[in-house]
Amino acid sequence: MSRYSATEIEAKWQEAWDKAGIFTANHKADKPKYYVLEMFPYPSGRIHMGHVRNYTMGDVIARHKLATGHNVLHPMGWDAFGMPAENAAMAIGGHPKDWTYGNIADMRSQMKPLGLSIDWSREFATCDPEYYGQQQALFLDMLQAGLVYRKNAVVNWDPVDMTVLANEQVEGGRGWRSGALVERRELTQWFFKISDYSEELLDALNTLENWPAKVRLMQENWIGKSRGLQFGFERVDSGEPITVYTTRPDTLMGASFVGISPDHPIAKQLEAENPEVAEFVAECRKGGTTEEAIETAEKLGYDTGIKVKHPLDPNWELPVWIANFILMDYGTGAIFACPAHDQRDLDFCRKYGLPVVDTFFALDNDTPVDKTAFVPPKTEKVRWVNHFAGLTDATGDDAINTTVDFAEKAGWGEGVTKYRLRDWGLSRQRYWGCPIPVVHCESCGVVPEKNENLPIRLPDDVTFDKPGNPLDRHPTWRDCACPSCGAPSKRETDTMDTFVDSSWYFARFTAPHAETPTDLAEAEYWMNVDQYIGGIEHAILHLLYSRFFARAMQITGHLPKKAIEPFDALFTQGMVTHEIYQTRDANGRPVYHLPEDVTDGKLADGTEVEIIPSAKMSKSKKNVVDPVSIISAFGADTARWFVLSDSPPERDVEWTASGAEAAFKHLNRVWNLCDKIGAMDPEAKGDGDQDLLREMHKAIHDVTLGVESFGFNAAIAKLYAFTNTLAKSKAGAAAQKQAIKTLAQLMSPMTPHLAEDIWAHQGGEGLIATAAWPVADEAMLVDDTVTLPIQINGKRRAEISVPKDMDKAEVEKIALSTEAVQKALDGAAPKKVIVVPGRIVNVVV
RNA sequence: GCGGGCGUGAUGGAAUGGUAGACAUAUCAGACUUAAAAUCUGAAGGGCGUAUGCCCGUGUGGGUUCGAGUCCCACCGCCCGCACCA
Numbered sequence: 001m002s003r004y005s006a007t008e009i010e011a012k013w014q015e016a017w018d019k020a021g022i023f024t025a026n027h028k029a030d031k032p033k034y035y036v037l038e039m040f041p042y043p044s045g046r047i048h049m050g051h052v053r054n055y056t057m058g059d060v061i062a063r064h065k066l067a068t069g070h071n072v073l074h075p076m077g078w079d080a081f082g083m084p085a086e087n088a089a090m091a092i093g094g095h096p097k098d099w100t101y102g103n104i105a106d107m108r109s110q111m112k113p114l115g116l117s118i119d120w121s122r123e124f125a126t127c128d129p130e131y132y133g134q135q136q137a138l139f140l141d142m143l144q145a146g147l148v149y150r151k152n153a154v155v156n157w158d159p160v161d162m163t164v165l166a167n168e169q170v171e172g173g174r175g176w177r178s179g180a181l182v183e184r185r186e187l188t189q190w191f192f193k194i195s196d197y198s199e200e201l202l203d204a205l206n207t208l209e210n211w212p213a214k215v216r217l218m219q220e221n222w223i224g225k226s227r228g229l230q231f232g233f234e235r236v237d238s239g240e241p242i243t244v245y246t247t248r249p250d251t252l253m254g255a256s257f258v259g260i261s262p263d264h265p266i267a268k269q270l271e272a273e274n275p276e277v278a279e280f281v282a283e284c285r286k287g288g289t290t291e292e293a294i295e296t297a298e299k300l301g302y303d304t305g306i307k308v309k310h311p312l313d314p315n316w317e318l319p320v321w322i323a324n325f326i327l328m329d330y331g332t333g334a335i336f337a338c339p340a341h342d343q344r345d346l347d348f349c350r351k352y353g354l355p356v357v358d359t360f361f362a363l364d365n366d367t368p369v370d371k372t373a374f375v376p377p378k379t380e381k382v383r384w385v386n387h388f389a390g391l392t393d394a395t396g397d398d399a400i401n402t403t404v405d406f407a408e409k410a411g412w413g414e415g416v417t418k419y420r421l422r423d424w425g426l427s428r429q430r431y432w433g434c435p436i437p438v439v440h441c442e443s444c445g446v447v448p449e450k451n452e453n454l455p456i457r458l459p460d461d462v463t464f465d466k467p468g469n470p471l472d473r474h475p476t477w478r479d480c481a482c483p484s485c486g487a488p489s490k491r492e493t494d495t496m497d498t499f500v501d502s503s504w505y506f507a508r509f510t511a512p513h514a515e516t517p518t519d520l521a522e523a524e525y526w527m528n529v530d531q532y533i534g535g536i537e538h539a540i541l542h543l544l545y546s547r548f549f550a551r552a553m554q555i556t557g558h559l560p561k562k563a564i565e566p567f568d569a570l571f572t573q574g575m576v577t578h579e580i581y582q583t584r585d586a587n588g589r590p591v592y593h594l595p596e597d598v599t600d601g602k603l604a605d606g607t608e609v610e611i612i613p614s615a616k617m618s619k620s621k622k623n624v625v626d627p628v629s630i631i632s633a634f635g636a637d638t639a640r641w642f643v644l645s646d647s648p649p650e651r652d653v654e655w656t657a658s659g660a661e662a663a664f665k666h667l668n669r670v671w672n673l674c675d676k677i678g679a680m681d682p683e684a685k686g687d688g689d690q691d692l693l694r695e696m697h698k699a700i701h702d703v704t705l706g707v708e709s710f711g712f713n714a715a716i717a718k719l720y721a722f723t724n725t726l727a728k729s730k731a732g733a734a735a736q737k738q739a740i741k742t743l744a745q746l747m748s749p750m751t752p753h754l755a756e757d758i759w760a761h762q763g764g765e766g767l768i769a770t771a772a773w774p775v776a777d778e779a780m781l782v783d784d785t786v787t788l789p790i791q792i793n794g795k796r797r798a799e800i801s802v803p804k805d806m807d808k809a810e811v812e813k814i815a816l817s818t819e820a821v822q823k824a825l826d827g828a829a830p831k832k833v834i835v836v837p838g839r840i841v842n843v844v845v
Numbered sequence: 846g847c848g849g850g851c852g853u854g855a856u857g858g859a860a861u862g863g864u865a866g867a868c869a870u871a872u873c874a875g876a877c878u879u880a881a882a883a884u885c886u887g888a889a890g891g892g893c894g895u896a897u898g899c900c901c902g903u904g905u906g907g908g909u910u911c912g913a914g915u916c917c918c919a920c921c922g923c924c925c926g927c928a929c930c931a
Contacts, residue, residue, distance in 0.1 A: 221848065
């Protein structure tokens with residue numbers, strides 16, 4: 001009997017697939033296409049179990065589609081620009097380019113043994129000049145189409161990475177990568193006009209039926225549409241209006257003061273004139289220092305002394321305050337405060353002794369507001385005591401609509417729609433990114449580079465011994481001729497946010513070597529991505545940017561109209577977790593231990609470790625298992641099988657040594673089963689051929705359903721069960737052989753190497769990878785005889801065995817004659833009998 | 846605060862409104878072995894009982910239904926996302 005040697009067969013079949021070129025995507029044949037894509041990795045240098053899970057899921061889909069007669073596009077690339085390469089250069093010397101390409105080579109060599117059905121001929125890295133040159137071309141087209149612009153803006157400055165960050169890249173006041181507290185600076189930056197597409201990006205979410213509802217909702221909240229009233233408060237001194245935006249215009253009679261942002265033009269003017277204001281505004285800009293401080297930040301205000309007139313009563317004057325909680329880039333940067341119905345306004349007014357006026361009460365309670373603002377749901381009816389349009393009992397929603405109509409008719413305000421989504425600032429003061437292809441000329445201003453000069457390559461001779469951008473201090477790279485007038489000029493030294501790189505790579509995969517960003521014929525054939533798979537952490541940033549880029553690329557003629565939503569279906573997979581093993585050092589500080597150093601809760605020297613519940617694998621907690629060592633111990637098939645088997649794919653899966661071993665043992669069992677069946681006399685007859693084949697068809701049905709609906713764990717459970725059935729079967733050689741070949745086919749998306757070897761051993765034709773996927777025979781899915789449970793009043797009391805097509809009346813008769821039913825009836829007639837054919841019988845007594 | 850999701854054995858988890866706990870882990874017992882490992886066979890939600898069996902059981906409480914883990918309402922707990930957004 002031969003032994004299952006994963007190392008041997010995996011290398012053998014990977015070579016065979018390569019040689020046959022079966023994973024090379026090809027659009028010539030007359031078959032439907034299928035584009036499956038997993039989010040491409042950052043080349044950190046090591047693959048981790050998360051990658052294994054992500055790519056295995058995509059591979060299962062890709063291989064299944066290949067076996068069901070599709071032209072499959074399943075590419076792989078590298079999201080290769082970004083800070084870590086520069087950090088490495090600063091920390092250990094060397095060049096970001098060498099570091100990155102070295103990592104790519106390492107990771108590729110770790111990934112290849114997984115046996116993924118990837119078309120490696122389409123591989124690229126975003127730091128390839130061939131790729132980023134096309135990105136520059138795309139940028140220039142977008143510039144011409146008015147989708148990119150430059151403006152002076154208050155931006156988030158990361159003092160550690162020494163670069164600006166987009167709003168989406170600031171989490172809790174800290175840089176998403178460095179974790180440093182973000183400062184606010186005013187700089188001239190490049191922006192993508194994503195906010196022009198707010199409404200469309202929001203509307204189109206409804207068409208993304210095969211996206212998780214959670215992701216759509218997160219994007220909806222992020223875009224943040226609101227409807228409200230915009231109007232002016234007239235200044236008493238100058239007669240100039242201060243324009244405010246409010247979503248609760250119905251509370252205007254409860255207005256207590258007008259508030260403006262510290263960045264509002266009026267505040268800026270006062271700042272210049274008045275040192276006291278300057279000091280206050282500076283204090284506001286500093287902001288909090290910790291996350292808690294930001295959450296519980298004290299409301300700060302400064303009374304400017306300016307008075308404005310209430311739009312409904314020229315004799316009613318309100319003070320104008322500068323308040324630290326008002327954001328300049330939302331609405332108009334100015335508000336009116338209604339403390340009775342807004343907790344934040346109430347806190348502010350109580351602090352500074354400003355009036356609090358109730359405008360409505362609950363229908364059954366008219367207690368004036370004291371410390372808690374009265375903010376009922378807008379759908380709840382309330383009783384108005386202070387409204388200008390004569391409202392009495394109405395819901396908030398009705399009151400808002402009535403008020404907007406009233407203001408529009410009276411001509412002092414207009415209903416407007418606002419979005420929270422702001423334009424995407426793409427300038428980064430970094431070296432290792434795609435250079436922005438523009439030139440600054442003293443006479444011509446900002447001039448786009450000529451297309452024939454692309455790519456604008458990054459210079460290789462740079463140093464990282466000083467903080468800041470090496471491009472900025474390079475002696476010659478900046479020098480160039482103005483593309484317009486030819487005069488000596490300076491290049492832009494900012495590079496693009498790396499999210500730009502990942503916003504169109506999926507389109508580039510359709511023609512990775514085209515001389516233009518895309519090849520429209522190829523894009524027309526391969527787009528859209530039929531199934532996209534990645535982490536939920538990209539729910540907003542990457543996916544929203546990509547949706548914007550798909551629109552921009554359509555406008556600039558690089559993608560067909562049908563690709564406006566580039567990802568037909570999205571699946572967000574869970575993480576791979578592991579227990580954490582901890583001891584403490586002499587000072588009581590935690591010390592973590594690698595799983596491979598812990599046996600039965602003890603270290604090699606016998607020290608007991610504390611076991612902390614599973615968390616995402618991370619190097620700092622040392623709860624990591626290296627795919628490379630798993631593959632060398634058990635083989636890729638075992639790793640692939642295990643990451644899919646234990647949990648539903650959208651949930652986290654806990655890596656356990658026992659689970660991985662169990663997966664390995666099971667594959668051995670299947671191997672031995674194949675050996676055993678192979679050794680049978682081909683003419684041997686046995687018992688229960690039909691039963692085995694029936695189970696085989698049920699397995700085909702269930703596994704296919706599982707694979708097609710991301711029920712990988714359920715599919716694998718069915719494969720376990722069918723293997724157990726086959727192992728115990730006494731059927732004849734022909735039936736067993738058919739069963740093991742089918743089992744191999746059903747396993748082939750998950751464990752492709754083992755499946756291939758079994759196929760060959762059992763005399764299967766060609767490669768199993770390209771063999772037609774088995775189809776279940778409907779007639780074989782139902783047993784001739786079915787076991788029906790008999791319920792009495794909904795509780796199971798007995799079972800009967802009847803032919804599958806016996807009619808209801810007959811089933812009822814048999815059910816009623818059972819001992820349990822007779823006993824329960826005790827001579828009386830049943831009140832009701834429900835017979836669900838093939839399912840159940842319920843007798844009500 | 847706003848929004849969303851989830852609560853099933855010791856554990857991960859199965860169950861188109863139709864026999865709850867498939868499949869797997871851990872556990873226990875048996876076979877093989879001088880012994881162990883490996884492998885194979887079997888047991889196993891809780892309680893009572895020698896047993897045929899009976900009672901209870903999917904976070905808690907109600908409801909709809911012949912029948913609810915699944916649908917509806919309320920509550921409790923946990924997780925995630927967003928958040929001075931006017």
